[in-house]
Amino acid sequence: MRLLSSSCFTSTFLPLLLLFCHIASVISQKSDSALTVVENPEGDDEEEEVTVDPEKEVEEEELEVIQPTEEWQTLKPGQAVPAGSHVRLNLQTGQREVRLGEEQRKYWTQGHREEEEDQPSFSPEELKQALKKIKADMNTGSKDTEQQDSVASKFRPLEELKRDMAQLEMLVETDVQIMKRLLEQLNSSNSTTEQRLSILLELEYLVHQVDNAQTLCSMGGLHTILQGLNSSDFRLQESSAFVLGSALASNPVVQVKAVENGALQTLLTTLATAEPLHVKKKVLFAMASLLRNFPYAQRHFLSHGGLQVLSELFKADRGGVLRTRIVTMLCDMINEKELISQTGLDSVLDSSHEERVRQYSEVSLQGALLEEGWCGLVPELLESTEHDYREKALQALLAMSTVCLDQYRSDSSLLGALVSLKDQYEEMVQSEMILGEENSYFSEMVELIVALQVRMKG
Structure with a gap:
């Protein structure tokens, strides 16, 4: 029995003892x-x-x-x-x-x-690196803020800029206000010649707009500009004629106002006097702008001896610059009337067109050209070596051929000049063809000469 008891004790308590020993060892471990x-x-x-x-x-x-x-x-x-x-x-x-x-x-x-589960896991090292990056970003943000403050200090606040812009808008001048101020300065006795020249240059820029040119007339500026044509200073004459011509160009309202203010007589007087070439060029520009598409002014131009003035100017000019401008202006006037007459065959046109046809019928320009000897003057321009001058002369001769044809046929110098020019331009066309170049300009010159010769032979 004792043996059995010892055996039972061993089997019962030994596992428990081992368990407590193991737990004790685990607790004691670090x-x-x-x-x-x-x-x-x-x-x-x-x-x-x-x-x-x-x-x-x-x-x-x-x-x-x-x-x-x-x-x-x-x-x-x-x-x-x-x-x-x-x-x-x-x-x-x-x-x-x-x-x-x-x-x-x-x-x-x-x-x-x-x-x-969807979120990624991070190691301690990755977390440390992320923390360092956050600190660096915070330092960078602080630097950026300091930089923004530094940049902002160099600029003005928005509200201050708005106030300044509002004040600037009050100072902005319209074209009408500018022209009014310029005219006052131009009429001021305190303005120097250089100041007047600068004012006229600004006005010339402004009057290219149709409305501005008409506003200038309503302000009385046209009278001031015409006074500049009578100035003793050639520079003021030239600048005044330039402003007048720009205001008249394709602006019927200003054309009428100019004739009413005596601009035609002033321009003819300036052309008839011994003025420098550069002044007369600008005066011819103003004259052409006044007469273009304005039969009423053209009729008064003829009745006031305009062709005689241009004839003297044509004879005195040996360089060809004024001659070319005069011939071009006369050619344009002839073609205008011819175009109006051809358009007048249309029965659908309104009454205003009929009035224009009637006004052009009262302008006997070609008859006046024949009487003033222009049939013999224009061919002289063919003697120029400039192709452009010759082209303008040929166009004018064709336009005047209706009344000048008999005189052309009896002018041996004209006949010889046409033959010589034709041979010259045909050689130029052939040379260009050999070189592989195509220039229709010389071909057009040949066509103009041939067209004039055909009319003279017919």
Whole structure:
């Protein structure tokens, strides 16, 4: 019996003794997990559950953090677990296992679990690098703020700029205000010649607009400009004629006002006097602008001896610059009347066109050209070496051929000049063809000469 009792004691108490010894040894070890013994809530004799001591400090760089779940996971040596996790020692396997603590499991819903599974995990080293980057970004942001403050200090506030812009808008002048101010300065006795020249230059720029030119007339500026044509200073005469011509160009309202203010007589007087060439060029420009598409002015031009004045000017000019301008102006006047007459055959035209046809019928320009000897003057321009001068002369001869044809046929110098020019331009056309170049200009010159010769032979 004693033997049996000893044997029972051994079989009963020996396992318990071993268990307590093992637990004591585990507790005494300096484990990285800092485990403590707790009651086994599941009543499993082979397992003891422990929790992590949250006050245990562990160096982050030496540990690998494991992410607990609802299921028990084996905890490898050197691995760390988050605070609040449950860790137990599996007595069957001798390994530590970890799962979520009760507080963690309380908030671990299915949606939260899925969200956490989708999020990437980061190692301690990555977290340290991210923290360094955050600090660097904060320093950079501070520097950027200082730089923005430095840049902002160099510029004016928006509200101040708005106030200044509002004041500037009050100072902006319209074209009408500018012309009014310029005319006042032009009429001022305190203005110097240089100032007047500058004012006339500004006015010439402004009157290119039809409305501005008409406004200038309504302000009385036309009278001031005409006074400049009578100035003793040739520069003021030239600039005044330039402003007048620009205001008259394609502006019927200003053309009428100019004739009413005596502009035609003033221009003819200026052309008839011994003025420099550059002044007469600008005066011819103003005259051409006044007469273009204005039969009333053309009729008064003829009745006031305009062709005689141009004839003297043509004879005195040996360079050909004024001759070309005069011939071009006369040619344009002839072609205008011819075009109006041809258009007048259309029965659908309105009464205003009929009035223009009537006015042009009162302008006997070609008859006056014949009487004033222009049939013999224009061919002299063919003697020029300039192709442009010759072209203008040929166009004018064709336009005047209606009244000058008999005189052309009896002018041997004209006949010889046409033959010589034709041969010259045909050679130029052939030379260009040989070189592989195509220039229709010389071909057009040949066509003009041939057209005039055909009319003379017919």
